[in-house]
Every structure is written in C-alpha cells, then in structure tokens.
Amino acid sequence: MNTSTEQITVKKVTTSRLPEVDFDNLVFGSTFSDHMFMCDFKDGAWQDATILPYGNLSISPAAKVFHYGQAVFEGMKAFKDEDGNVFLFRPEENFERINKSSKRMAIPEFPKALFFEALHKLLALDKDWVKGGLGNSLYIRPFAMATQVGVAAAPANEYKFMILMSPVKAYYTGDVKVTIAQKYSRSANGGVGAAKAAGNYGAQFYPTNLAREKGFQQVIWTDADEHKYLEEAGTMNVFFRINDTLITAPTSDRILDGVTRKSVLAIAERDGIETDVRRLTVGELVAAAKDGSLKEIFGSGTAAVISPVSAFGYNDEIFELEKPQDSYSERFKKELMDIQYNRAQDPFGWRYPIA
Amino acid sequence: MNTSTEQITVKKVTTSRLPEVDFDNLVFGSTFSDHMFMCDFKDGAWQDATILPYGNLSISPAAKVFHYGQAVFEGMKAFKDEDGNVFLFRPEENFERINKSSKRMAIPEFPKALFFEALHKLLALDKDWVKGGLGNSLYIRPFAMATQVGVAAAPANEYKFMILMSPVKAYYTGDVKVTIAQKYSRSANGGVGAAKAAGNYGAQFYPTNLAREKGFQQVIWTDADEHKYLEEAGTMNVFFRINDTLITAPTSDRILDGVTRKSVLAIAERDGIETDVRRLTVGELVAAAKDGSLKEIFGSGTAAVISPVSAFGYNDEIFELEKPQDSYSERFKKELMDIQYNRAQDPFGWRYPIA
Numbered sequence: 001m002n003t004s005t006e007q008i009t010v011k012k013v014t015t016s017r018l019p020e021v022d023f024d025n026l027v028f029g030s031t032f033s034d035h036m037f038m039c040d041f042k043d044g045a046w047q048d049a050t051i052l053p054y055g056n057l058s059i060s061p062a063a064k065v066f067h068y069g070q071a072v073f074e075g076m077k078a079f080k081d082e083d084g085n086v087f088l089f090r091p092e093e094n095f096e097r098i099n100k101s102s103k104r105m106a107i108p109e110f111p112k113a114l115f116f117e118a119l120h121k122l123l124a125l126d127k128d129w130v131k132g133g134l135g136n137s138l139y140i141r142p143f144a145m146a147t148q149v150g151v152a153a154a155p156a157n158e159y160k161f162m163i164l165m166s167p168v169k170a171y172y173t174g175d176v177k178v179t180i181a182q183k184y185s186r187s188a189n190g191g192v193g194a195a196k197a198a199g200n201y202g203a204q205f206y207p208t209n210l211a212r213e214k215g216f217q218q219v220i221w222t223d224a225d226e227h228k229y230l231e232e233a234g235t236m237n238v239f240f241r242i243n244d245t246l247i248t249a250p251t252s253d254r255i256l257d258g259v260t261r262k263s264v265l266a267i268a269e270r271d272g273i274e275t276d277v278r279r280l281t282v283g284e285l286v287a288a289a290k291d292g293s294l295k296e297i298f299g300s301g302t303a304a305v306i307s308p309v310s311a312f313g314y315n316d317e318i319f320e321l322e323k324p325q326d327s328y329s330e331r332f333k334k335e336l337m338d339i340q341y342n343r344a345q346d347p348f349g350w351r352y353p354i355a
Numbered sequence: 356m357n358t359s360t361e362q363i364t365v366k367k368v369t370t371s372r373l374p375e376v377d378f379d380n381l382v383f384g385s386t387f388s389d390h391m392f393m394c395d396f397k398d399g400a401w402q403d404a405t406i407l408p409y410g411n412l413s414i415s416p417a418a419k420v421f422h423y424g425q426a427v428f429e430g431m432k433a434f435k436d437e438d439g440n441v442f443l444f445r446p447e448e449n450f451e452r453i454n455k456s457s458k459r460m461a462i463p464e465f466p467k468a469l470f471f472e473a474l475h476k477l478l479a480l481d482k483d484w485v486k487g488g489l490g491n492s493l494y495i496r497p498f499a500m501a502t503q504v505g506v507a508a509a510p511a512n513e514y515k516f517m518i519l520m521s522p523v524k525a526y527y528t529g530d531v532k533v534t535i536a537q538k539y540s541r542s543a544n545g546g547v548g549a550a551k552a553a554g555n556y557g558a559q560f561y562p563t564n565l566a567r568e569k570g571f572q573q574v575i576w577t578d579a580d581e582h583k584y585l586e587e588a589g590t591m592n593v594f595f596r597i598n599d600t601l602i603t604a605p606t607s608d609r610i611l612d613g614v615t616r617k618s619v620l621a622i623a624e625r626d627g628i629e630t631d632v633r634r635l636t637v638g639e640l641v642a643a644a645k646d647g648s649l650k651e652i653f654g655s656g657t658a659a660v661i662s663p664v665s666a667f668g669y670n671d672e673i674f675e676l677e678k679p680q681d682s683y684s685e686r687f688k689k690e691l692m693d694i695q696y697n698r699a700q701d702p703f704g705w706r707y708p709i710a
Contacts, residue, residue, distance in 0.1 A: 026709060027504035056413045061517050062387060066500050069424035069554030073506075094405045097562045108561035145421050146557070151384035151428075151521060152497045152658075153590050155560040162416050165504060181545070186577035188543030190536070199424030199554015202501070203547045205461035205510040224543035225580045235508050303507075 070146035081342035175310030185224035193254035236299030436697035530665030538581035548609035591654030
C-alpha cells in the first residue's frame with residue numbers, strides 16, 4: 001500500500017467548532033473534533049480514503065452492522081507535553097489488535113501505512129483539540145463496520161473503516177466498587193471475548209445495570225463454566241495485589257490483550273515488583289481479603305488508565321479495600337502517565353511522536 | 356399505549372419501486388419494499404412513530420450501535436393465500452421475543468399495540484409486495500438499535516425501533532452440509548445466546564467461513580465448556596431424528612427459543628411423533644450415524660422454514676444422510692407451509708390475518 005499523502009483526500013471544515021467546546025465539562029466520548037477519517041471497502045479493496053468534517057453518515061437501515069453486529073473498534077489516546085508536542089501511546093499495538101479483532105469478525109484487515117497516515121493527518125489538522133495538562137487527552141476511536149445492505153446473516157462485502165477523535169478528561173471519577181459475576185458471563189471459550197467486537201460491550205450493559213442497582217459500578221467477569229476464575233472487567237483488565245505480588249489473568253480467547261495491561265506488567269518487571277500471570281480463583285481472592293493479604297485491586301485500560309477498586313462484592317458480602325501507603329495503582333498510574341505526557345524517560349519506546 | 360391510527364404518521368412514496376423488481380431473481384434480504392417503519396426512543400419514551408419511504412438514515416458515526424453492538428432484531432414473514440389474503444405466522448411470538456432480547460441488551464421494550472399497528476399499516480401499504488405462490492413471502496425485519504451519540508461503553512438513552520420488509524424466496528437452496536463445532540463457540544452460559552442480539556450473528560461469520568472452506572454451509576454449535584452437547588445452528592434450531600424419535604436441545608440462555616422450533620414440536624405432538632427435548636451428545640449422534648439409527652437432521656427457522664441436512668462432519672469424518680421415504684423434514688415443511696399459506700386448517704391458531 002502506497003504511503004504517499006496523495007492517497008487520503010482531505011476536506012477541511014470551513015469553521016472550527018473548537019471555540020464552542022467547554023473543555024472543563026467534557027462528558028467522556030460525546031464531543032468530537034472537527035475532522036474524521038473514513039475509508040470504504042468495496043470490490044475487494046479499501047478505497048476512497050478521506051478526511052472530512054465530523055458529521056452524520058447516510059447509511060441504509062439494512063446495513064449489516066445494525067443487524068449482525070459485524071463491527072470492531074479500538075481505543076487510543078493522544079497526549080500533549082508541556083512544550084506542545086503530541087504523542088500517541090503504543091499505537092502499533094492498537095493497529096495490530098484491530099486487525100486481529102477484524103479477522104475474528106470476518107472483516108477485512110486494514111493497511112498499516114494508511115492507518116498511520118490517517119492518524120498523522122487527522123492529528124495535524126486537529127492538533128489544537130489535544131489539550132495539555134495531566135489527565136487531558138484526545139481519545140481516538142478507530143472502528144470498522146459492515147455497511148453492505150442486506151438482512152441475510154453472512155459476512156458483508158462492503159465495510160467502512162473510520163477514525164473519530166474526542167477530547168476527554170479521565171474516564172472514571174472516584175473509587176470503583178465492583179461485583180464478582182456469579183450468573184452472567186462476558187464471553188465463551190471459542191467466542192469473541194479476545195476481540196474488541198462491538199457486541200461484547202452491549203452484552204454487558206444489562207448485567208452491569210443490575211450491578212449498578214446494587215451500588216457497584218463495574219462487574220469483574222469470571223469464566224462462564226464455573227464462575228470460579230477472575231477474568232476481566234469488560235472495559236478494563238484487572239490486577240490483584242496479594243501481599244506484594246501483582247496477579248492478573250493470562251490472556252485467552254475470552255480476555256482482551258490490553259495495551260495498558262501489558263504496560264503495567266512491563267513497568268512492574270522493571271521496578272522489581274513480583275508479577276504472577278495466572279488464573280486467580282474467587283476463593284483465593286475472598287480468602288486473601290479475609291486474612292488481610294489482599295492489598296489492592298485495580299483495573300487497567302486506555303480510557304481509565306488505572307482505576308483503583310475500593311470494594312468488591314461477592315455472595316452478598318462486601319469486602320472493603322483500604323488504599324495502602326505504597327499503592328501500586330497510584331504508582332503505575334503515575335509512571336504510565338509520566339511516560340504518556342513526556343514527563344519521564346521512555347526506556348520502552350512507547351511514546352510515538354506525532355507533531 | 357393508545358392504539359389509534361393517529362399515532363403513526365404516514366409518508367407515502369410518490370412512485371412505487373415495485374415494477375422494477377425482478378421477483379424471479381431475488382437475493383435473500385437485499386430488496387426492500389416501498390415503506391419502512393421508524394420510531395425513536397428519547398427522553399424516556401418511544402415517540403415520533405412514522406411510516407416513510409424506505410431509504411437511508413442520517414446517523415452519527417458515534418452512534419452506540421456501531422461501537423457497542425447494542426441492537427436486537429426479529430425475523431417474521433407475511434404469506435399470501437390463493438385468494439390474495441395476507442397472513443403473518445405467530446407474530447405475537449416475535450413481538451414477545453424482541454422485547455425479551457431487548458431486555459437482555461438493556462434496550463427499552465417496545466409497546467405491543469404500536470408494534471402491531473405498524474405491521475398492519477405497513478402491510479396495507481405494501482401488500483402488493485407479498486407475492487402469492489408457495490415459497491414466496493415478504494420477510495419482515497423488526498429491529499432496535501442504540502442511536503445515542505457517544506463512544507463510552509454504557510447503555511444508550513436514545514434508540515430507533517424500525518421495521519423493514521423484503522420480498523424473498525426460500526432462504527437455502529439445495530441440501531445443507533454441516534460441521535459440528537469443536538473449537539469455536541456461539542455463546543456462553545450467562546451470555547446473550549438466547550437473545551437475537553446482533554453480535555451473536557457477526558461472531559459466527561469467521562468460524563462459518565472456515566467451515567465453508569471445508570465444504571460445509573453451516574456449523575452446529577456445541578456447548579462452549581466441552582463441545583459435547585449439540586445446541587443450535589446459529590440461524591436455525593436443529594432437530595435430530597434417531598429411529599422415529601425427534602430430538603432437539605432444550606432452550607437455555609445459550610439457545611434461541613425458535614418460533615419454527617416450537618411449531619415443529621407442536622406439529623409432531625399432534626401427529627403422534629415421539630419427541631424428546633433433551634441434550635444430545637455428539638457421541639450419541641456419531642454412534643447413531645454409525646449404527647444406522649440416525650435417520651435425519653434438519654434445521655428450523657423463519658428464513659429457511661426447514662432445512663434438511665445431507666451430511667455432517669466431525670473429527671474429519673463425514674457422515675452422509677440419505678433422505679428416508681417418510682421424511683420428517685419434508686413432512687414438517689409441508690405441514691408448516693400449508694398452515695402459513697392457508698392451505699390447511701389451523702388448529703393451533705397460528706395464522707394471523709392482516710388484510
């Protein structure tokens with residue numbers, strides 16, 4: 001695939017919406033920057049790559065995405081340092097993962113050069129939408145969806161690949177209480193849980209609503225067979241600190257291979273913190289909570305970076321967690337954000353300079 | 356909910372597309388009738404119920420349906436008898452099921468009176484799109500989807516409920532070879548398999564493509580835990596005839612409660628055919644194929660009605676099935692279609708007259 005800039009047609013906005021945006025009162029993912037990227041797959045090839053003003057699509061109500069959920073997405077962020085330089089964080093990981101997700105959902109893979117070209121051009125156009133200051137970022141949402149018209153359950157032959165950008169503050173505010181899944185499940189062995197497939201998320205809304213009614217913000221999903229092993233939180237991977245060991249589930253066909261998850265593991269290793277990537281049982285977790293060896297639980301993900309868990313519920317019992325002095329979650333959050341915002345060395349080569 | 360006709364605004368087409376349609380060469384689900392129904396959920400209520408010309412939607416690329424697969428659908432058919440009367444088949448079942456699916460996907464339920472009012476008005480307007488003749492029908496696709504703008508993974512507060520109609524011939528042509536799932540899965544315990552959730556279908560495309568490459572048209576899904584029990588075929592429930600007993604899996608949170616499935620069971624009971632609703636193992640199936648007691652396998656579903664299976668593959672072995680003289684699949688297909696097309700008595704009260 002040609003990487004020349006000529007392959008993306010650019011249609012600029014006449015007037016930026018930037019002055020209208022109240023950056024102090026952003027609702028996560030609901031404000032979008034001036035431009036978006038769109039590319040169509042038809043006749044067996046990705047074509048008509050275009051950057052155009054953010055706005056509505058004209059799409060058939062019979063497009064397969066509405067009926068068969070043939071859609072995948074990614075979540076990334078652009079950060080601005082104190083000198084006004086813009087960086088992405090490990091974007092190659094997101095690129096590789098969206099194609100992995102696409103493969104599982106029978107969506108044609110997207111060309112790497114075009115993906116990065118689109119990001120560079122979008123961020124060059126909308127660089128003023130990336131606000132400086134710790135916690136501010138431009139959330140980037142690449143996604144692919146089936147646009148072929150037809151209500152027959154078979155893979156589409158037409159798709160759109162798009163990139164939207166949304167200025168955001170941190171995703172979660174305050175502490176998070178979680179409940180351990182005992183009835184509902186997120187994904188099956190041999191299913192699509194390891195993919196960022198659209199339907200994985202909608203399927204969690206109802207059980208998450210039930211959890212919210214009981215005062216929990218999130219669900220920690222367990223294996224669908226026995227509800228015995230702790231897996232992930234749906235929009236986050238989950239870490240457990242028992243004594244001073246950091247435990248997280250191994251990735252599998254049910255668990256998303258999170259970019260923040262693998263970054264936390266790498267930082268822990270560098271910092272000499274013992275990690276144990278293994279299947280932790282609910283029984284072990286409850287026992288550790290009871291004997292005091294459970295020090296922390298936290299989620300990791302692009303949107304939230306690190307979300308400390310203040311309590312978990314299981315079998316109608318609530319286990320409260322007091323944040324320890326030497327909090328791992330605070331430490332990883334700071335170390336990750338210092339790299340993301342160019343406030344620290346980047347020995348891992350995770351920062352990807354844009355402009 | 357008021358059932359007066361005033362609650363649906365009707366905008367008719369100026370010129371029907373009917374004369375342009377080649378009814379002898381329809382691709383399933385790709386041609387749509389002149390009108391469609393659309394109703395919006397916002398501010399906590401379904402509103403603005405409208406019948407309008409079939410055509411594109413203007414929708415934000417950040418609509419949640421594209422990102423989180425929060426969408427459900429139904430499949431129904433309208434049939435025309437020799438006197439030009441139009442009937443639906445058990446539409447109450449579809450209505451109840453779409454609301455059950457919606458509940459699981461955290462989508463607000465749709466009012467019954469408005470659902471039926473919409474069907475009546477749509478079919479009155481587009482009755483000439485229902486062609487007479489056995490096998491011809493107007494496939495009806497009600498669906499609901501999250502339209503709220505926002506790339507944050509939480510249930511939407513805005514939705515569209517729509518109904519499209521598509522003239523069709525039979526869904527499958529020729530015999531169907533199936534493979535028994537041994538690696539991939541359709542759904543998890545505690546998941547959304549019992550719902551007609553959009554994502555359930557897209558998730559099957561890739562493993563179905565792998566099956567097609569090996570010469571199979573469909574996959575019979577097994578339980579995700581052990582791949583031991585035969586469940587359903589993704590777009591069809593599955594029946595097994597061993598000797599003269601008709602066996603099908605019980606519905607569960609992994610298996611769709613098919614309208615055609617329950618109709619087949621009712622007809623079998625009426626006709627004095629022994630039925631056994633139980634979990635059949637792959638081992639039993641293979642043993643029955645080897646000792647000759649496996650007489651038939653067939654799928655049941657609205658689109659295909661009854662699809663006889665000509666062979667199944669398991670562990671690289673192919674088991675061919677010869678259609679018996681007293682074929683159950685042919686019998687049920689005929690008896691179902693005779694009721695659907697008003698060629699037989701309807702002791703069950705399944706026909707629902709429209710016009």
